[in-house]
Amino acid sequence: MLEQVARERYPGLVARAMLLVRSRAEAEDLVQDALVAVFGGRARFATPAEAEQYVRRAIFTRFVDGTRRHQRERAAVERVGGWRAQVDVGPEARLADELAGPLEAALARLSPRQRACVVLRHVEDLSTAETAAVLGLSEGAVKRYLSDGVAALNAALGTTAPRDSVPVLPSTEVRHDA
Template sequence: MLLDDASAEFHDFFERHHAELARLAHMLTGEADAADDLAADALVALWHRWDRVREAAHPVAYARGVVANMARARIRALTRERRRVTLFWARVPERVEDTDVAAVMDVRRALDRLPFRKRACVVLRHALDLSEKDTALALGVSVGTVKSQTSKGTAELQRLLGARATEELTGRRI
């Protein structure tokens, strides 16, 4: 395949999936500003390996996995930095917002409290409406892991948000 054909193929892939990858990054990190950067960084990484990516059975799942891994690395780095700053300044944790905060902020905080894999499973399954198989492909785990982590994540969200809010979030009666 000529370089021009590969470029056109990648450009088409970029146009079709950039918004979804940015949305995934935003849901995983909670940072709107960083979401586009993470999606762009993931697409640059995909471009460097495009000859292998386009031959993959599921290039979109591969791209989602790259975004998830980059989001996890960002979250870990930010967590380490926050711990260092907290230790340095010995500040007390910030006060939790009042209960009259918008529902979106409540969901964001509840998602932030989930461990990464549970959060990723819940976001991919319910926010992006991916199948269990596609979620497993994106995260590089088994379908059984997706099922259990989604179930446990949803249960934890139910505990944090209440049953009614969780039903509205996931679209399923709990």
């Protein structure tokens, strides 16, 4: 099953991962980590489509976990070292930044959870409940990340989202009919 998923679905998985990270190499690493996580155990899948769904979920989980880990490591370096860590991204990363499309650049400015929520909801077309389940968040948290993420994307891109794409919370107003 692993060979079939890797052979038939790998390009699509990498394309999805590229919505989360800045380079193809990072996307390929993310997919590889997800494949190892999913197929490294005793998981059994009935179809390649079912296996692919697990790999997609693992990609998002690995992305959020990796970003969290990186932020904790950076904060520790800043605390212990007493200086702000300077990251030289190198000429390849700077060139990728210059060549990245406006949407990719706008997505890169979102927080990891906002980005994961926006991609799962609007690219993967998962429901709010499904997005919450994949990321291990409450539906309310997903709605908040989606709202903030879509607003940030609109501001960065100079666009407006259709009214129905922004989560609307139900009214808490109590009516008393006499």
